[in-house]
Every structure is written in structure tokens, then in C-alpha cells.
Amino acid sequence: MMIKENFLHYLWQNKLFPTHNLQSTDGETVEIIDIGRRNSDAGADFFNAKIKIGGEMWAGCVEIHLKSSDWLRHKHQHDEAYHSVILHVVQEADTDIFRPTGEKIPQLVLPISQEMLEKYETLLDKKEKIRCAEDFSEIPDIFIHSWLNTLLLERLQRKTEHIAALLEHNRNDWEEAFYAVLLRNFGFGLNSEPFERLAHSLPQAYLQKHKNSLLQIEAMFFGQAGLLPEEESDEYAEKLKREYAFLKSKFGLQPLENAGWKLLRLRPVNFPHVRMAQFSALVHQSSKLFSKIIEKPDYDYICKLFSAEPSEYWETHYTFRHASPPRSKNLGKTAIDTLIINTIVPFLFFYGQRNGNEALQENTLKLLEKIPPEHNHIIEEWAEIGIKAKSAFDTQALIELHKNYCERKDCLRCRIGHKVLTRK
Ligand code: SF4
Structure with missing residues (x-):
């Protein structure tokens, strides 16, 4: 080698x-x-x-x-x-x-030394992604946990770089930057890009001006997103179209062109229409959302805030096309947890860092400890070699380790790799 x-x-x-x-x-x-x-x-x-x-x-x-x-x-x-x-x-x-x-x-x-060379070759030559799998059982738990703590901070630090750029773009308006990232993350991967474009096309200040009317908030979102039906539709959709026509001219809005919404391979509860209805309810029920969360970075409180009830229409709809059997369209717990992990935690952490508020940073980390472990193929790989995550704190750190160290074969920068190479 x-x-x-x-x-x-x-x-x-x-x-x-x-x-x-x-x-x-x-x-x-x-x-x-x-x-x-x-x-x-x-x-x-x-x-x-x-x-x-x-x-x-x-x-x-x-x-x-x-x-x-x-x-x-x-x-x-x-x-x-x-x-x-x-x-x-x-x-x-x-x-x-x-x-x-x-x-x-x-x-x-x-x-x-020959010994060092052999250890290096044995570790780096392995085909598996987690090349040190066989050594893990001999590494003390306390050592692994201390490394996971560092990895989590590294992950947060990286995420906050994006927030810093966005904040500068928004002239240090935390609420506007939070709104843009949160709305993007309501796309849950597949529709993140169109949701991000939607946020750029619709400043939250306009939404705030009409926050008391859920109908008008929905009209702005669906109208800007280009999701309102063009043909004659049901009464609710027609009402939204009329409201949008008025608000579009009031604010000089330009709807998205070729937004690229994806519905294929999505379960209906994840359709962009449903996500938009949920986000509209969130805007309707809480203004200055980020400030509220800073004041009370408590898991149950955030879950309650995010469980805002969408308008009645969506109880029997997934799109504007057909009615469906009644079903609550409130955001589910897993979706709320994902939003906390990907949006709220990085924002709170960065806010705490920028303002020298260490207590807020600590509370942010505690928030992650309240969230159950995420489920994905990376976490399954760790579980297979006996590393069981207890909370989202662990899963976020393990994802960081996997993506930024194991997948890049960067064992020499990894503390576990160092332990394996220097063990007698
Ligand atoms: S990066 Fe670290 S955890 Fe990943 S395979 Fe290498 S030594 Fe193991």
C-alpha cells in the first residue's frame, strides 16, 4: 500500500x-x-x-x-x-x-516503525466504510462520548456558516433568516429547493401584515408557489385565487416560474400543498417565532408551537384536486423533530454564540438529547457494529463522523483512528 x-x-x-x-x-x-x-x-x-x-x-x-x-x-x-x-x-x-x-x-x-506501518495499512486497507469496526469494542465508552461531543460541535459549527451568510444577506434580521431556512426545510429534502425559492419570493414581512387571516397567508403561499389551480375549482380554491389576485397586486408579487414541485414518490402527507398549509398555520398562530423559541428553548413548548392546526379544507385534501377521507394534517412528531434538528438547533446555537450566551448554547444541546435517535442507513450501520445512539445528539454526531471522516477515509484525523493506531 x-x-x-x-x-x-x-x-x-x-x-x-x-x-x-x-x-x-x-x-x-x-x-x-x-x-x-x-x-x-x-x-x-x-x-x-x-x-x-x-x-x-x-x-x-x-x-x-x-x-x-x-x-x-x-x-x-x-x-x-x-x-x-x-x-x-x-x-x-x-x-x-x-x-x-x-x-x-x-x-x-x-x-x-514497522508496527505503525502495519497498523496504518490494516486500518486504511479495509473495504468497509467503518474500517475500525473490529476495534470499537475495545475503546472505552467515555472516550467515544467525548469524541461524539466534539463531532456534534463541529457539525453545528459547519451549519452555522450557512446561517451567518444568510444573516448578512438579510441585514442581520434573525426572524427573516430563520423564516427562510425553516421554510426551505419544510421541503424535507425533495422539495427543499422550491421552498427556498418560495421564501425568497415572499418576504415574511408581507405575511406578518396579514397574519390574522389564515386564508390570506395560504393565498400568498399557494399563489407564489404556482400551486393554485388554473381551471375553475372548488369554492375554497376560488377564494384563495381571489385573495391572491388582490395581494399580488398590493405587494407587486412575482410568482415562481417552473418551481419544480415534486409529488412523485412522496406519500400524500408529504405533498408540498400539505407542508404549505402547515407552514401557513404556523405563521398564522405565532408571530416572531424565532424570538419565542429563544425565550423558551424547551422541547415540549416548541412541539406545541409547531403543532399548529392547518385550515379545515386540508383535513379532507392533499392537493386542490380531489377530496380525501378526513385526516388531521398537523405536522407529525418526526417532522417536528427533523425541523428542530436541522433548523432550530443550528439557529439557537449560532444565536447563543453570536451573543455570548453560553446558557442558550447548552440548552440547545440539551434539546437534542430530548429528541429520539434518527433512523437512517448511517445510524443502522453504527448500530450493526454495536454503537447504539440514545438521542438525536448521538445520531447527529455519528452522521458527522460517518460523512466527514469514515466516508472520506480520514481516519488519521479521527480520534478513534488515533486510538487504534497508537494502541499497544
Ligand atoms: S474515520 Fe474513525 S470511526 Fe471512521 S473508520 Fe476511520 S477510524 Fe473508524
Whole structure:
């Protein structure tokens, strides 16, 4: 198996190589005092390193490559950012390298122990997505939980980047940004894009002006979405059409063109019409929704808010076409949980972070602990190797681990991978 450069980085960063009797390619003694700090920006791989070479103390950067000639291939000899490199660490020294002053840069062929090499190959060579499956039983629970905590924070941090951009776009209007993300997530994957376009075409300020009339809220949503029937329809649809005509001209609204609503392969309860009716009820029954949630980030309270009752018409309809047997169209518990996980939690967490409100951040994490574990193929894979999630807190962390580490074969950045590689 070919070693990858990130393995050399990993070994250097964790000092996982024999450090005694090191010699440069020119035969000088190399004593590592400080490996330096990982640089995630442009420039050499590690900075602030301290290394004694030939008995003389050097302070500066360390660059790592598989081969010495990679230095030339990457044109570092012409790049000022690499002029302070004091040691070039490689797996194979196939050429000498020089500073622009003509001075030779010391090189070290990193010694890799056979044991470490075998562990690396065994872990990375496996075909399964969760390559460390066999090792999991030997890793203490407390260690796994601490890693899951970190992963959850990483996941939230990533999600909040999108919110930050949206917030800037909305001139720091939290309610408007929350409305846009929440409405997008009412598309539950398949219809997320048209719902997002709908949010952009219909500012919530217009909805707020008519929040006391559920009929008018629905008229704006269905009209903007292009879902009102064109042909003569039942009385309720006709009423919505009349209301929409009035509101469209009042606000100068431009309905979506080719919105791309998807109904195929969806269960009728997930049809966009039903979701729109549920969202309309939510707008009708609670204004300043995000502020309300900030004031009381309590699971039962949020569930109650989101259980708003859609208009009577939807009790017997899934679309405008045909009547159906009566059935409540309130948002179900699983749907509410999904909205809490994907919208409310990232928003609350980010709001807490922006405002230095640690209590809110903690409460947000507790909210996840109240939600039962999600069900999907990733969580099933973890369950198969004995990792049973207790709540959405665990499932979100396990999804993060799977998607951003296991699927990318990034075991060297994973704490479990580190544990497996360094276990005696
Ligand atoms: S990334 Fe971590 S959890 Fe995933 S397979 Fe590698 S070592 Fe295991």
C-alpha cells in the first residue's frame, strides 16, 4: 500500500516515529525539540518548530512531502512563504533542495516503525466504510462520548456558516433568516429547493401584515408557489385565487416560474400543498417565532408551537384536486423533530454564540438529547457494529463522523483512528 502524505503529517504532528539518533541526509544529527504548530493556511506545513541540526538550534518552519522532488514540483523554491523552512521531512530523499540564497535545506527521511506501518495499512486497507469496526469494542465508552461531543460541535459549527451568510444577506434580521431556512426545510429534502425559492419570493414581512387571516397567508403561499389551480375549482380554491389576485397586486408579487414541485414518490402527507398549509398555520398562530423559541428553548413548548392546526379544507385534501377521507394534517412528531434538528438547533446555537450566551448554547444541546435517535442507513450501520445512539445528539454526531471522516477515509484525523493506531 502506498503511503499518503497526510500519514507523514500525522506521524510528525504526533511524534509517532523513533526520535533517537536521527540524522539528516547529509549525516548531521537532528534533534527535535518542538515539532511546531500545524499550519492550516498557505505556507509550510508546520511553523514555530525548534530543531537542533548538527548541534545548532534552528527555529522556523517544517515542510513535509513524500519525495524531496515534490519541493521543486510545487515550486516552493520560488515562494517566499517557504524561505523560513528549516527542515524538509520526506519519505524518500531523491534530490537536494536549496534556498534562493543557494543554501542547502537540511532534509530528514522520516523513520517509520514497522508496527505503525502495519497498523496504518490494516486500518486504511479495509473495504468497509467503518474500517475500525473490529476495534470499537475495545475503546472505552467515555472516550467515544467525548469524541461524539466534539463531532456534534463541529457539525453545528459547519451549519452555522450557512446561517451567518444568510444573516448578512438579510441585514442581520434573525426572524427573516430563520423564516427562510425553516421554510426551505419544510421541503424535507425533495422539495427543499422550491421552498427556498418560495421564501425568497415572499418576504415574511408581507405575511406578518396579514397574519390574522389564515386564508390570506395560504393565498400568498399557494399563489407564489404556482400551486393554485388554473381551471375553475372548488369554492375554497376560488377564494384563495381571489385573495391572491388582490395581494399580488398590493405587494407587486412575482410568482415562481417552473418551481419544480415534486409529488412523485412522496406519500400524500408529504405533498408540498400539505407542508404549505402547515407552514401557513404556523405563521398564522405565532408571530416572531424565532424570538419565542429563544425565550423558551424547551422541547415540549416548541412541539406545541409547531403543532399548529392547518385550515379545515386540508383535513379532507392533499392537493386542490380531489377530496380525501378526513385526516388531521398537523405536522407529525418526526417532522417536528427533523425541523428542530436541522433548523432550530443550528439557529439557537449560532444565536447563543453570536451573543455570548453560553446558557442558550447548552440548552440547545440539551434539546437534542430530548429528541429520539434518527433512523437512517448511517445510524443502522453504527448500530450493526454495536454503537447504539440514545438521542438525536448521538445520531447527529455519528452522521458527522460517518460523512466527514469514515466516508472520506480520514481516519488519521479521527480520534478513534488515533486510538487504534497508537494502541499497544
Ligand atoms: S474515520 Fe474513525 S470511526 Fe471512521 S473508520 Fe476511520 S477510524 Fe473508524
